[in-house]
Amino acid sequence: MWKLFHQFGSPPHFYRLAGYLIPWFGAAALILILIATYGGLVLAPADYLQGDGFRIIYVHVPSASMSLFAYTLMATAAGIGLIWRIKLAHAVAAAVAPIGASFTFLALATGSIWGKPMWGTWWAWDARLTSELILLFLFLGYMSLRAANDDVGKADRASGLLAVVGVVNVPIIHYSVEWWNSLHQGATIIKLGKPAITGDMLWPLLMMLAGFGFYFATVMMIRTRSQVLQRERKSQWLKSL
């Protein structure tokens, strides 16, 4: 088990494996996203309450899920990197941050676009939007701290620690925002993403989620490869590139 862990943690091994997987994952992402888009925009029936406006769910909800997943993954990788001093784990954490921040931004932007027809305003202090906003700041803080350290090793450890502290905090933040929101707005506002979903509405959503997942993995592997190149000082295996 430990050996397997280390073998996977070896940068050259990962580099080659990722190079092999990237085109396949990219293709899977493209196909899934295209089918899900067709399903979501054409095949799924309009919602009886929100009409065609509800179709924004197909980009908003998967983005929101991916953003949270990205933060958890980033913190887990950073934690592994900190505890076991595995450079590859730090590389993964560094690679995930910008993708996670993009998905967080997308969740915020699409949520706000969706909010306009539903609530009549671009921004409402809806629980999910508020949580996403805080999450965006967590990502930005992580990336700024990383950018402020000029030494890669130090940047890895400093920002990694921040991510770990952050991930313990995320459930608390989430709960506090939910609680704060329920105190103030109650049921006066339609919650985003909670229309009565039927089967033919659901499958494009799940497919989009899978497509985003593959997309995430693809970009993550590309970015991790660049991070590995930045970190590797022993050039033996790099010579064979």
Place this chain on the structure above:
Amino acid sequence: MQAEGLELWRGDRCLFRDLSFELPEEKALHVSGPNGCGKTSLLRVLCGLSEPEEGAVRWRGKSIRRDREDYHQAFAWLGHLNGFKAELSARENLAFSVSLRRKTDDEVRNNTLDQVGLTAAADLPCRVLSAGQKRRLSLATIMLSAARLWILDEPFTNLDSKGREMISELLNSHCASGGAAIVAAHQELGVEQPYLQHLKMEDAV
């Protein structure tokens, strides 16, 4: 103490690689080399302040990362910065630094202050002490630390010739009583031959 295959990078520069040495008791290791060759970085690795890229430092056969607190108690460190508070007097600073390590009474501390020639300045705030006086105060801290190993980074800077002689004497008596020392310095340590050991570092690649 042993160092095995140490390697350290700063940015894209390798300061040293595959650096090994062994330091038995009753020896003073003189680390020398041109500016920027990584003397301070090496000393910080030996202290456990910096992580080496490769290799390990062992103290009594145990990696220093294993039992950090135990190791830290065994040595005293003097870096470029003295670690004194500008607002506190020399006496207060000494009392604080020493009390982190062990209990001493006022008399012992006063004697040591006398030994390093700071009795007259003992109640002045560190802000007004000269660089050389602060260096002397650091030496007093090291003397009172009761540490087996001293790690000193450029202890001679800012000291007058009497102060430098004092360091040499201190190192001699420390080694004679079974202690060890690692000293980075550009000049000779003035330590007697049987105690002396050298480590010459080269320019970084």
Place this chain on the structure above:
Amino acid sequence: MLSEFLHMGGYAGYVWSSFGLTAAVLLINLVGAQRQFKQRLAFVRRRIAAEDKT
């Protein structure tokens, strides 16, 4: 039929801008990652070439 589809029951602006924005961000991310990777690879190759010379 097509114009009705594009019209999105009156929500055209909202739906299309959401999907468009998502596509744009995903694409920029992918291209940016690729470009960064190519730059790093070129840099590493140059460094190795320089090391081999000396």
Place this chain on the structure above:
Amino acid sequence: MSGPMSGFGTVLARDLRLAFRRPGEMANPLLFFVLITAIFPLGLSPEPELLRTVAPGILWGAALLSSLLALDLLFKNDYEDGSLEQLVLSGHSLPVLVLAKTLAHWVVSGLPLVLAAPLLASALYLPAHAWDTLMLGLLIGTPTLSLLGAVGAALTTGLGTGSALLSLLVLPLATPILIFGARGVDLAVQGLDPVGPMYLLGAILFLAVSLLPLAIATAVRISLD
């Protein structure tokens, strides 16, 4: 050495003594707290009804910002004069030492806020029956803020980035404290039972005291590397 808490008292005593030698620096967070609170009536209106409704948020926001302001210096001075290295290498458990430092810092920067809160609350027309909730909330909330801020301070020490980065790192993490603290006061104003959010603040403080010193110690080690 002797016991797991060894060195705690020494560091606490030294930091408190240092703080009292620099009374100006000590007064800064309190002045800042008063200033922020005073700015809102100027910006909004002197209308008691309005001020009463926004008072919990203003007071808590001001407390959050002023404790952050002071945190910037928590490790910076020690870092610059080398005493941080000496603390790390002193042979004591570093989490205990940084906890002592943070406690000293809280005593001089957080505690005055708690004590000054009723004064400012009355200036914002907050009803007197909500003052005890405000003070209790601040009493158990500001130590958590100090601990969270200490992580950020340790991570940014030696980077020369100023306090903007520190705020970016710490403010998002501190939102739950703000929410529970301010809502607790809100509930008390309305005559409802604020015990729920107070318990939550207490639970968070417990979590913070048990986990964050470890994170702060790690951050200090990283910043010295």
